[in-house]
Amino acid sequence: xxxxxxxxxxxxxxxxxxxPGGASAAIFAQPSWVPSELTATGDATGEIYSELEDSSHIxxxxxxxxxxxxxxxxxxxxxxxxxxxxxxxxxxxxxxKRAGNVENLxxxxxxxxxxxxxxxxxxxxxxxxxxxxxxxNCSADHLLRLRLTGFCHKNLASSKTMFQFYISxxxxxxxxxxxxxxxxxxxxxxISTSQPTLCHHLTSAEQxxxxxxxxxxxxxxxxxxxxxxxxxxxESRQPExxxxxxxxxxxxxxxxxxxxxxxxxxxCIAMTDPGNAIExxxxxxxxxxxxxxxxxxxxxxxKQVRWCGRRNFDANIHFCRDPATRIIHHQTEALLSCPIGxxxxxxxxxxxxxxxxxxxxxxxxxxxxxxxxxxxxxxxxTGLLSNEDIRKNxxxxxxxxxELGRREGDFLYAVxxxxxxEGQKFEPTDDGFFQYFSAEILRPLAxxxxxxxxxxEDLKEYSVSVIEEQRxxxxxxxxxxxxxxGSSTAEDFMHRMRMFTNAYVKVRRNPLRTPLSKNxxxxxxIAIIDSGVCSRDEYIRENRRNGRIKGQRxxxxxxxxxxxxxxxxxxxxxxxxxxxxxxTEVYIAKVTSSQSLSDxxxxxxxxxxxxxxxxxxxxxxEKSVDIDRALARALIPAxxxxxxxxxxxxxxxxxPTWPGTRSGVIAIHSTxxxxxxxxxxxxxxxxxxxxxxxxxATTESxxxxxxxxxxxxxxxYATGVSYATPIAAGIAANVLExxxxxxxxxxxxxxxxxxxxxxVKRLFEAMSQEDNRCRFVQPWKFWQEVIKGETKQGDVELxxxxxxxxxxxxxxxxxx
Numbered sequence: 001x002x003x004x005x006x007x008x009x010x011x012x013x014x015x016x017x018x019x020p021g022g023a024s025a026a027i028f029a030q031p032s033w034v035p036s037e038l039t040a041t042g043d044a045t046g047e048i049y050s051e052l053e054d055s056s057h058i059x060x061x062x063x064x065x066x067x068x069x070x071x072x073x074x075x076x077x078x079x080x081x082x083x084x085x086x087x088x089x090x091x092x093x094x095x096x097k098r099a100g101n102v103e104n105l106x107x108x109x110x111x112x113x114x115x116x117x118x119x120x121x122x123x124x125x126x127x128x129x130x131x132x133x134x135x136x137n138c139s140a141d142h143l144l145r146l147r148l149t150g151f152c153h154k155n156l157a158s159s160k161t162m163f164q165f166y167i168s169x170x171x172x173x174x175x176x177x178x179x180x181x182x183x184x185x186x187x188x189x190x191i192s193t194s195q196p197t198l199c200h201h202l203t204s205a206e207q208x209x210x211x212x213x214x215x216x217x218x219x220x221x222x223x224x225x226x227x228x229x230x231x232x233x234x235e236s237r238q239p240e241x242x243x244x245x246x247x248x249x250x251x252x253x254x255x256x257x258x259x260x261x262x263x264x265x266x267x268c269i270a271m272t273d274p275g276n277a278i279e280x281x282x283x284x285x286x287x288x289x290x291x292x293x294x295x296x297x298x299x300x301x302x303k304q305v306r307w308c309g310r311r312n313f314d315a316n317i318h319f320c321r322d323p324a325t326r327i328i329h330h331q332t333e334a335l336l337s338c339p340i341g342x343x344x345x346x347x348x349x350x351x352x353x354x355x356x357x358x359x360x361x362x363x364x365x366x367x368x369x370x371x372x373x374x375x376x377x378x379x380x381x382t383g384l385l386s387n388e389d390i391r392k393n394x395x396x397x398x399x400x401x402x403e404l405g406r407r408e409g410d411f412l413y414a415v416x417x418x419x420x421x422e423g424q425k426f427e428p429t430d431d432g433f434f435q436y437f438s439a440e441i442l443r444p445l446a447x448x449x450x451x452x453x454x455x456x457e458d459l460k461e462y463s464v465s466v467i468e469e470q471r472x473x474x475x476x477x478x479x480x481x482x483x484x485x486g487s488s489t490a491e492d493f494m495h496r497m498r499m500f501t502n503a504y505v506k507v508r509r510n511p512l513r514t515p516l517s518k519n520x521x522x523x524x525x526i527a528i529i530d531s532g533v534c535s536r537d538e539y540i541r542e543n544r545r546n547g548r549i550k551g552q553r554x555x556x557x558x559x560x561x562x563x564x565x566x567x568x569x570x571x572x573x574x575x576x577x578x579x580x581x582x583x584t585e586v587y588i589a590k591v592t593s594s595q596s597l598s599d600x601x602x603x604x605x606x607x608x609x610x611x612x613x614x615x616x617x618x619x620x621x622e623k624s625v626d627i628d629r630a631l632a633r634a635l636i637p638a639x640x641x642x643x644x645x646x647x648x649x650x651x652x653x654x655x656p657t658w659p660g661t662r663s664g665v666i667a668i669h670s671t672x673x674x675x676x677x678x679x680x681x682x683x684x685x686x687x688x689x690x691x692x693x694x695x696x697a698t699t700e701s702x703x704x705x706x707x708x709x710x711x712x713x714x715x716x717y718a719t720g721v722s723y724a725t726p727i728a729a730g731i732a733a734n735v736l737e738x739x740x741x742x743x744x745x746x747x748x749x750x751x752x753x754x755x756x757x758x759x760v761k762r763l764f765e766a767m768s769q770e771d772n773r774c775r776f777v778q779p780w781k782f783w784q785e786v787i788k789g790e791t792k793q794g795d796v797e798l799x800x801x802x803x804x805x806x807x808x809x810x811x812x813x814x815x816x
Contacts, residue, residue: 112152112438112442120151120152120296121296121299121300123163123183123185123216124151124163124296124297124300124302125300125301126185126216127163127183127216128300128301128302129301130183130214130216130244131144131198131340132340134197134198134199134244135197135198135199135340141339142167142168142169142199142202142339142340143167143168143337143338143339143340144165144166144167144168144337144338144339144340145165145166145167145178145257145318145335145336145337145338146163146164146165146302146335146336146338147163147164147165147330147333147334147335148289148290148293148317148333148334148335148336149164149289149293149333150288150289150292150293151163151292151293151296152292162182162183162184162185163182163183164180164181164182164183165181165183165335166178166179166180166181166257166335167179167181167198167202167340168202169199169202169203169205169206177206177209178257179202179205179206179210179211179212180211180212180249181211181212181213181214182211182212182213182214183214183215183216184213184214184215184216185216198246201246201248204248205248208248210248210249211248211249212246212247212248212249213246213247213248213249214244214245214246215244215245215246215247216243216244217243217244217245255320255321255322255323255329256320256321256323257318257319257320257321257335258318258319258320258321259314259315259316259317259318260315260317260318260319260334260365260368260369261314261315261374263277263278263319263321263328264368264372264373264374265374277372278319278328278331278369278372279331281561282331282332283331283369283370283372284448284449284450284561285332285449285451286331286332286333286334286369287366287369287370287411287445287448287449288442288445288446288448288449288451289332289333289334290317290334290362290365290366290369291362291366291414291441291442291445292442293336294307294358294362294437295434295437295438295441295442297336298358298433298434298437299434302338303358304338305336305338306338306361307336307358307361307362307365308361308364308365313361313364313378313385313390315364315365315368316336316337316338317334317335317336317337317365318334318335318337319331319334319335320335350386350387350388352386352387352388353386353387353388353391354388354391354421355391355418355419355420355421355423356418356423357387359417359418359419359423359437359441360387360390360391360394360418360419362418362441363394363415363418363419364378364390364394366411366414366415366418366445367394367397367398367415370411375393375394375397377390377393377394377396377397378390378393378394391419394415394419395416395419398412398415398416408448410444410445410447410448411444411445411448413440413444414440414441414442414444414445414448417436417440417441417444418441422436423436447560448561449561450554450560450561450562473534473536473564473566474534474536474564474565474566474567474568474571474702475702476568476700476714476716477568477571477572477698477700477716477718478567478568478569478572479568479572479698479700479716479717479718479719480695480716480717480719481714481716481717482717483695483717484694484695484717484719485695486672486673486694486695486719487695487697487717488673489672489673489674489694490672490673490692490694490695490696490697490717491673491697492673493673493674493692493778494579494673494692494696494697496778496780497580497727497780499780500734500779500780500783501580501581501582501734504734504738504783505581505582505583505734505737505738506582506583508583508737508738508741508742509583513741516740516741517748519748519749519750519751520740520741520743520748520750523583523584523585523737523740524581524583524584524585524612524613524733524736524737524740525550525584525585525586525587525609525610525611525612525613526577526581526584526585526586526587526611526612526613526614526615526729526733527586527587527588527589527609527611527613527614527615528570528573528574528577528586528587528588528589528615528617528726529589529591529614529615529616529618530565530569530570530573530574530588530589530590530591530615530616530617530618531565531566531567531568531569531570531571531590531591531618532554532562532563532564532565532566532570532571532588532590533549533552533563533564533565533570533571533574533588534564534565534568534571534702535563535564536702536703537571537575537701537702537703538699538701538702538703538711538713539575539578539699539701540571540574540575541703543578543586547585548578548584548585548586549574549578549586549587549588550585550586550587551587551588551609552587552588552589552590553588553589553590554590554591555589555590555591562590563588563590565590569617569618569722570588570590572698572718572722572723573615573617573722573723573725573726574586574588574726575698575699576696576698576718576723576726576727576730577615577726577727577729577730579730580726580727580730580731580734581729581730581731581733581734581737583733583734583737584730584733584737587609587611591618611640612640612641612733612736612751612755613640613641613642613643613729613732613733614640614641614642614643615643615725615726615729616642616643616644616645616725617644617645617721617722617723617725617726618645618722641666641732641755641756641757641760642664642665642666642757643665643666643668643725643726643728643729643732644665644666644667644668644725645667645668645721645722645724645725646667646668646669646688646721664757665757666689666728666757666760666761666764667688667689668689668690668691668693668721668724668725668728669688669689669690669693669721669724669774670690670691670692670693670694670719670720670721670723670724671690671691671692671693671694671724671774671776672692672694672695673692673694673695675690675769675771675774675776675778677690677772677774678693678694678719678721687770687773687774687775688773688774688775689728689761689764689768689775689777690724690774690775690776690777691724691727691728691731691776691777691778692724692727693719693720693721693722693723693724693725693727694719695717695718695719696717696718696719696723696727697715697716697717698715698716698717698718699713699714699715699716700713700714700715700716701713701714728764728777731767731777731779732760732763732764734779735763735767735779735810736750736754736755738806738807738810739754739807739810742807743807743810743811744807744811747811747814753814754810754814759813759814762813763810763813764777766782766793766809766813767779767781767782769781783806786798786805786806786809787801787802787803787805787806788800788801789801789802789805793805793808793809793812794809794812795812796808796809796812
């Protein structure tokens with residue numbers, strides 16, 4: 001028995017642990033049942049990597065030699081299965097409010113219920129007792145660190161559970177190596193031999209630098225009771241007989257482990273530094289994995305484990321970090337530390353805490369992980385703060401933190417649920433507790449992390465390592481690799497566009513200019529409704545960093561943060577718009593994973609972002625009542641300007657498509673760089689607006705996450721009305737940007753006068769040259785003619801060579 005000691009961060013400078021040994025730097029938080037006067041130290045080695053094959057997939061088939069099996073009778077009675085229907089009573093109204101997509105929430109609910117039925121809690125309980133019985137009267141005081149994967153794995157062969165953890169061979173002395181273990185509940189062939197203890201095998205595995213596979217083979221099925229009271233281990237009344245077999249794995253080496261408390265104190269040298277901090281997306285997933293793991297652990301004997309230390313409330317979770325590269329491995333899966341052995345006790349009850357202690361500890365960890373810091377009010381080296389003090393301070397912190405915005409709504413909801421008094425009214429073994437946990441904590445965190453499938457880890461039978469499933473990333477943009485016949489005119493068009501923006505748009509970002517009035521101080525906002533953007537695209541990443549991409553959301557899925565483009569269409573549209581309109585703020589709305597928009601996916605994009613323009617480049621097969629209603633809301637006077645592709649990109653005789661045909665929407669057609677209509681552009685139309693949509697050069701450049709290599713750049717050429725639409729939207733945005741800065745005081749409320757579809761249509765008529773019904777929009781020619789004063793513009797008197805002519809004409813178009 002012992003107390004874990006918080007060691008200073010200075011001990012983190014550790015040698016390579018290829019050989020067992022090295023400086024000790026592990027941080028062990030104190031379990032609730034350990035007397036405070038007892039202390040010990042431990043080595044800081046733990047993460048295993050195979051020396052014979054890739055560490056991400058260590059095959060154990062035919063690599064373990066049987067070394068013994070033990071027959072044990074373990075009492076696991078009193079297990080309740082009434083939580084199998086965990087989400088049945090949840091209100092659909094709350095589902096829609098917090099996650100937005102009922103269908104995917106139903107999928108999560110059903111999936112969680114299915115995993116409960118598979119017996120994850122029962123297997124955790126069996127593992128707990130098996131480890132206890134394997135270490136009878138052991139004086140080594142072993143520590144275990146359980147990997148918090150969420151335990152919901154897709155086991156390809158038998159749909160059985162598998163747990164990964166590390167065990168220290170002892171808890172004394174300056175040098176030892178953690179032993180990686182996998183507990184497998186799938187069927188295995190067991191060979192009866194002698195029965196040495198687990199302690200003996202841990203020592204042998206440490207000396208041979210091998211891993212251990214613990215195979216547990218039940219002799220009879222657990223019978224689950226339908227009551228809500230779980231018996232304590234000492235009161236269990238229903239025995240289960242099973243065999244435990246131990247096998248050695250392949251040679252391994254270990255990496256140091258560091259506590260969360262240590263890691264958050266390390267300086268992040270730069271945003272590109274792969275070490276010290278866990279990436280933001282991984283922290284979101286980590287929060288969910290911790291909560292999902294707690295969901296299963298809190299109903300088993302593992303509920304005794306404190307997730308935060310009793311003395312100073314330090315986090316009792318750890319991570320493996322390579323001292324050479326400083327990279328934190330398995331960033332979404334923390335390691336929960338606890339002692340194992342024949343003796344254990346329950347956490348003491350805190351009558352002064354107005355909430356649940358287990359949930360309070362989880363809330364504290366969620367906040368630390370989310371902000372990657374320990375809030376000042378949780379820094380309590382003296383241990384004088386009570387649990388209730390911490391709960392109140394935590395409540396104040398999450399309600400007043402300056403970084404918490406709209407996106408954090410689901411995260412806030414989950415943390416508040418952890419610290420609300422409602423969590424106290426349930427016993428940890430009540431079904432009501434787990435209904436509360438799943439509805440108020442798990443579901444919001446799933447929405448926050450963009451998770452629509454619980455079983456993201458895929459475990460092959462007899463596999464030692466957990467492998468996270470990844471959808472196939474975008475490897476190349478869907479465009480031509482060679483220049484087309486219109487490339488030269490397209491290059492000339494884009495060159496003139498860049499000259500125009502440099503001369504008339506970018507110059508208005510001068511900080512020495514007089515500050516704009518309140519009605520004009522917001523930049524033009526454009527939402528791109530498409531297939532998302534590729535997170536690996538170099539140009540997209542650059543514009544996320546510099547703030548040009550201001551907001552992003554998935555409107556077609558409960559995973560609101562899933563913006564990944566698996567086709568390339570949305571990525572290309574975004575890149576073109578960002579280039580053409582350099583002063584706009586762009587918002588990415590993913591509504592599809594392909595090239596078409598379904599009937600129920602437009603939603604309330606305008607209400608969420610209050611955008612000035614919407615770009616819809618994807619085609620819709622037929623008119624949708626739902627989308628039409630959403631467009632009607634967005635098209636109210638002086639509200640939103642909507643550009644849409646006039647037709648699909650296929651077929652020489654393709655007619656106009658909806659919503660390009662809808663009244664109020666500005667339909668855009670495609671031309672080459674000199675204004676010649678492309679193929680089917682004029683079908684079924686009288687007069688129509690068109691701009692460049694042929695052989696538009698863009699760069700294909702994909703970064704590899706976690707590397708510093710400069711990505712390979714390839715020039716590709718996009719053709720289609722899909723890509724003419726963002727150019728038209730960019731032209732309109734550029735003119736409105738000029739108006740925002742230069743319009744006369746009489747037009748101070750620029751949004752009222754200029755930000756509407758009718759004005760932009762009049763603007764395009766003025767800036768275009770008609771040729772056989774096609775109105776080719778090119779702003780620079782209009783600018784040149786108006787400044788020269790060579791053409792008559794209504795009743796406006798133009799002076800030759802006067803740059804002020806342009807604003808006079810733009811203002812005249814309001815009343816035209």
